[in-house]
């Protein structure tokens with residue numbers, strides 16, 4: 025910064041000093057003029073002299089530049105001008121193929137090629153015609169390529185040393201492509217983080233590859249979900265986050281690579297295309313903007329940051345192009361300068377040259393529209409908007425993008441987690457597809473575990489995206505968007521042999537690979553295969569495209585076509601041998617069976633009669649300890665009940681917030697009741713939970729709160745470490761001390777609790793030790809859970825020694841339970857119930873690192889071990905948006921239980937079991953209100969949809 029002159033004027037002394045150093049000080053003005061004239065004359069004379077010498081010796085004329093370097097620079101011009109083109113000629117072999125990987129014959133597979141039948145018009149294909157699974161076909165693979173797809177390939181014609189895999193009719197697809205992952209950039213348990221170079225907002229010059237660790241365990245478990253290729257992007261903290269890389273998940277010799285290296289993971293060893301991550305909206309401005317210091321402070325500033333960077337890159341490109349053009353025209357040796365080359369603008373220059381596929385994180389209309397303006401102003405193409413929650417609202421804006429319409433890289437139903445994501449639709453994919461915009465489904469790993477990215481596509485199908493487009497959304501569509509559409513994403517002759525054989529339709533719940541190949545190399549030496557019924561492909565339901573609308577009825581409604589009844593109050597659980605009728609009058613189920621009289625009456629009176637295909641009746645679902653009703657937008661404190669108190673406990677019932685979108689979505693998915701404790705999101709809670717109805721307008725409505733106080737919750741995950749309890753040992757010690765104090769305070773007698781103490785922590789603790797209130801502890805680590813098991817025994821022993829009249833029955837529930845399989849027997853022996861949240865954990869945090877990620881890597885997941893041990897189990901979620909998926913989560917548990925769960929028992933995981941483990945079966949029975957749900961299709965499967973719910977004298981009908 026300039027220092028002001030004492031008189032308040034700036035000083036120019038430095039500037040004069042520096043110029044005067046280059047000129048002799050003693051020259052006066054006249055002398056200077058004379059000198060200049062002299063210099064000019066000398067120059068002219070020299071020019072004349074050199075001109076006369078040109079013919080004789082050209083080299084001498086040149087500047088002092090290195091000829092060698094000029095030629096190198098000129099060679100760079102060719103690189104700068106290169107336009108990536110996908111090779112069209114047939115490949116002799118896949119460049120990633122390692123000599124030594126044997127040829128492979130996969131016999132008897134049911135194949136999804138990723139293309140419609142030959143001759144299908146584009147219009148028909150879009151409409152879903154011409155797509156099918158090809159039954160009983162073989163696939164022959166050699167040199168990393170798919171060589172032949174045909175039934176009964178004669179084995180004798182094939183090389184001797186081939187391997188043969190019998191698919192036994194199972195479903196076979198191309199490897200899954202997840203075009204948004206940060207895998208390998210942060211270490212197990214999130215201990216290290218190299219996702220985002222947060223030193224500046226504009227860092228197009230950094231590269232994700234420089235931080236990528238091939239040894240991260242997630243590389244293996246992501247692949248165990250069938251994911252063979254990903255775009256590894258830097259994070260979204262910066263407007264320009266840096267270069268991204270497309271890698272395959274084969275790591276090291278055992279996966280058919282030369283060694284464990286980043287380069288061995290490049291999907292395209294030629295690196296024909298480059299990739300870059302950009303991001304708009306809240307992240308960059310929240311990360312960088314500092315009032316009065318630097319931007320971007322607002323979206324206005326972000327647009328400037330983008331344009332300013334692109335302006336500089338444009339200048340850089342022009343300068344290079346001018347140099348190259350001049351070198352073309354005059355010959356490079358005549359150039360007076362070297363080619364300008366700066367790492368800072370090299371990659372962004374390549375964007376402007378069309379060599380880089382830009383992928384931009386953008387949620388909202390202002391962000392999308394501003395970015396589309398930038399593409400037109402600077403003439404570069406954005407290939408996909410990621411997150412893109414509002415793209416479905418503005419397809420025409422997307423179509424205005426320069427160079428081609430970007431795709432939308434979406435989650436199926438992960439939404440509302442920040443303001444930008446608060447306007448979103450589960451039907452976004454279907455709506456975009458209807459407007460000719462390609463939806464793809466991504467994990468943003470670790471946001472979602474990329475292992476299960478195919479589940480996103482499955483849900484998208486359930487929400488109306490045609491089946492073939494949903495499968496394309498995780499295979500051929502991302503492959504094409506990565507510029508690898510002629511190599512990966514399809515099962516087609518000449519394509520890379522990235523292949524998955526599944527144990528069930530990939531768009532069904534719980535779909536799990538049986539084996540995965542990358543470039544023809546088998547990825548799992550000894551894969552675990554779950555025992556499941558023979559897999560059949562889904563028969564896509566064209567009805568799912570049509571959105572159902574909810575109406576409220578007060579009178580009678582008749583449902584026909586009910587084939588499964590799982591409602592204990594009505595008939596007991598069973599699958600009906602014939603289709604039944606369900607009659608609902610004033611919200612009550614009044615008849616199930618043939619109900620002939622009722623049907624006759626309905627036909628004459630004009631009562632609505634709804635005919636279902638494969639109808640189900642079930643009880644409604646319950647969300648337990650999910651922060652439903654206490655948190656609306658995860659990232660926005662104003663929308664929460666608030667922080668947890670350090671001292672004492674609060675009651676959820678005092679803070680419940682009704683009328684939010686999270687509650688509405690849960691309710692529409694059959695989650696009519698919730699039990700929530702004060703929480704800041706996740707499974708960490710502290711205080712007293714309340715039982716309430718998710719559809720209530722407010723807590724004073726009749727039946728809105730069906731239990732003021734359910735249980736006493738404490739946190740024993742890693743977030744238990746706080747100022748007051750700085751270690752896990754102190755957190756467990758503090759809880760022990762509280763419980764022992766409560767024993768000393770004596771058995772509770774509700775009629776004698778002093779008014780003042782009615783709602784105090786010590787009173788709730790007395791209820792806990794007296795057996796009238798459950799203790800609910802969040803914990804993932806097997807070591808913490810073991811401490812809880814010991815704690816329960818210690819406290820019960822203390823109760824036994826005390827003057828309590830009742831037997832010691834501490835009722836303990838663990839929520840979380842990622843590592844609970846390690847202590848399954850002990851949990852069972854001490855009658856501690858476990859609520860798995862999430863159902864399918866991985867190593868998100870250190871205390872979950874021993875999670876079982878499931879087949880083909882591990883022999884099932886935690887729930888199977890708990891079931892085998894006889895532990896009472898429930899399923900909950902980590903993040904509140906997931907409450908709508910409780911039915912599907914129970915479906916995954918059911919599908920992959922290898923017969924350990926009946927359908928009814930799977931439903932109980934998100935209903936009856938909670939009431940049992942909390943000891944409130946009676947409470948729940950009375951005043952629960954909404955009492956039954958009618959579904960079309962299985963409530964535990966993709967595509968099952970609610971057609972009716974009842975209660976409060978009303979029938980909610982969807983048609």
Ligand SMILES: *[C@@H]1O[C@H](CO)[C@@H](O)[C@H](O)[C@H]1NC(C)=O
Pocket residue numbers: 123124
């Ligand atoms: C693969 O290696 C074998 C043995 O070293 C060699 O005979 C063969 O020519 C190689 N094949 C190719 C395609 O390089």
Ligand SMILES: *[C@@H]1O[C@H](CO)[C@@H](O)[C@H](O)[C@H]1NC(C)=O
Pocket residue numbers: 132160191192193194
């Ligand atoms: C293919 O697998 C199915 C299912 O296991 C079996 O029924 C069928 O016989 C097999 N076909 C051949 C040709 O092996």
Ligand SMILES: *[C@@H]1O[C@H](CO)[C@@H](O)[C@H](O)[C@H]1NC(C)=O
Pocket residue numbers: 773774775776
């Ligand atoms: C509970 O307290 C009330 C009032 O002090 C007393 O009358 C009653 O006997 C107590 N009940 C028990 C079981 O101690």
Ligand SMILES: *[C@@H]1O[C@H](CO)[C@@H](O)[C@H](O)[C@H]1NC(C)=O
Pocket residue numbers: 552553883892
């Ligand atoms: C998986 O565990 C079950 C017992 O729960 C056992 O019967 C089965 O053999 C195991 N499978 C494998 C492949 O280890």
